[in-house]
Amino acid sequence: MSRVGHHIKAALHQIHSIAGLVLALLLALIALTGSIMSFEDEIGDYMNSAIMQVAPRQAPALMPDELVARLKAEQDLGKVSAVTLSSDPAAAVRVRFARDEQGARPTSLYVDPYDAHVLGAPRGEEFFATVRRLHRWLLIPGDAKGWGRQITGIAALGLMVMLISGLVLRWPRRAASVKMWLKPNLGLSGRGLHRSLHAVIGTWVLPVYLVMTLTGLWYSFDWYKDGVVWLLSRPHVAAAKMQPKQPRAAGRSEPAQPVGFDLAWSTHRREEGDRFSKALLTLPAGPGTVIRIRSWPKDSTLDTTRDEFRVDAVTGQVISAERYADKTLGEKIIANVFDIHRGAFLGWPGKLAFMIAAALMPLFSVTGILLYLSRRRLRRPAQQPLGRLVPGE
Template sequence: MKLKKLILSLHGWIGLISGLVVFIVSITGAIYVFEKELFAYFNPNYCQVTIPKATPVLPLSTLIENAQQATEHPITTIRLPGSDEQRQSYIFESRKRRPKNKAVGLFIHEDIIYWDRIFVDPYSGEVLGKVDVKKDFFLIVRQIHQFMYLRRDVGSFIVGSSVLLFTLTMISGLILWWPKNRKLAVKRMKIDMNSKKKRLNYDLHQVLGFYSFSVALLIAATGLVWSFKWWEGSIYWMLDGKRLSDKSIVAPPLIEVRQNSSKASTLDAIWIDVQRNYQQHQGAYLNLLPEIQQANATVHYNGRTWWSASDTYAYHLQNGKQYFKHLQNEKTLGMKWLDSNYDIHVGKIAGFPGMCIAFIASLICASLPVTGFFIWYGRKFKRKKTKANLF
């Protein structure tokens, strides 16, 4: 009995300490689950295009030239839609961030020097719009979610510590909830909507907490990867039996930089080569590194497994020839997990139903500190009122 009182006390105080951060992180996380879908819904003119009859997609070199005219900064990445998403625009980005160890100021947005996102119609070549990502609503939501909008080293520690404490409250809550018999278990798994406010609040706290336990624990575990390197390394070691530093792909050779070399002239050859190998894919990502005359292409596809499947290739940016590749079937279990961690975190690994589950679980996680606070406050208020009545 004393042990249960101790657990109850720890459960309450840990919840109070981490509650506000957990509430904010959970709400922003729920929003960000559908970030891509929400952006497309509110900006259809940027994301959706009309396919003209008998009009092929323009060469990538032409599209990047048009996108480059919309920004004064060099294009560094290209996001291409999946083979079944022909009505979507191509996205070109130019961005530059300060190194992680050279953070300035107190807030995370100061790490970004510039970040432009340009949407281009692949059939007409028209620039549909440009977004200053630094001021974009969804990036701000993510920065709050990951760092409480504080600089990276400070914010990640606050969020990570709060999520760790939240994990402890979930485990201790399950211990407190666990019934002595089956009859009591059935009772504790139901919410009586006709009960009084205090009882209803208590039921919402414990019943919703029970039903969301496994998903909330998974979301917390995958989220801690971005807060603590030791956590990421520990999971990687459990899966691979190696230290995280051992997972690195052998670095491809540097390419000698030549003057007046044109990246646009070889992009077409690179993209044609990618399409030749992947007639069906779920999207591709081209990362341009002109300082070493290299272009990295990552192609996502349905690997018919629970992991997020992707292959990565390195090309000469001067001649478009491929000289390095890292395929999904060559990855270790730890590498597959690292590549899939984000999709697991937001439920995308299980498709749209998984995203809905992650969304609902995030909202429930946001409600737990609120209902828990009212339980704590009600007990304290009742105790003080009882003592006052004695005098």
């Protein structure tokens, strides 16, 4: 290796070590919480299977406004913000609530669609909500509007630096040798074993970490998100998505009549027929009458493979319709960022692989710190022998 190459590699080693020491614990925390959420949907469905289904009946299901009215008549649970309705007559309705004045969100409820009887609150919802806030925002006040979003983004950028520098430092002399790349030397001990595990297992998970990092930055930095949208979307779609959100005007009051779900729900059923499996109807957060409807086709296998509509709750007019099938490849990638981030785009094997890779992050934190400490010991100068106490002895 030339002298210049040696200096470059030494600089990269220093950058890799400093970034790793600074971010070791933070990256381990983010990765472990991500691995916990990998099979959140499957765990939730298993734990709550008893309250997610009802016995189908001959009588028609209640319209959502009537269902909400009956629910409120039984108990005051706060303001309803969204309902999830299904084309399956045996599926329960899920009712979600808005945050209260303290910023807390009441747990959602599963409700019988035929008589508005409360079937129960989903178990595990609060636990996974806390894990999600820890993963995304480190439980820092303000959630997406606080500093936690930027901190996790900086950690993702640091991981990207470590992945690139680690790959350069890892590059073996025999780059074509699969054994050199992928087989750890378990016969070693101490520093040699730590280095082998750190480098070889790091090579195994490097593609997964790259995908996690590139998609994770989407949720941390608006400039990154806007850049991806500009790069992958058609010009008119990118222009619409990159429009800044309008701040709520002070002094604007709520509509004279409360916004309901019924007209938007009727419009959706008329437009979609029996092509959808379930639909999430969300009321506007502030003043306005436009309801957002996320609709999942019956052949959808991913949470992000869905159509999205906006319907005026007063007139029933469809304001906009964004169908997944009409998107370009780049726009489908954007729509599936979340499922790409967690490996779900590869099915359950992908989710399992991403979960294992995330769970391995503490291994790199531990072995990296051990390698740094052992390197410090090796660089420490040997202790000089003590001088003789008595001259001449």
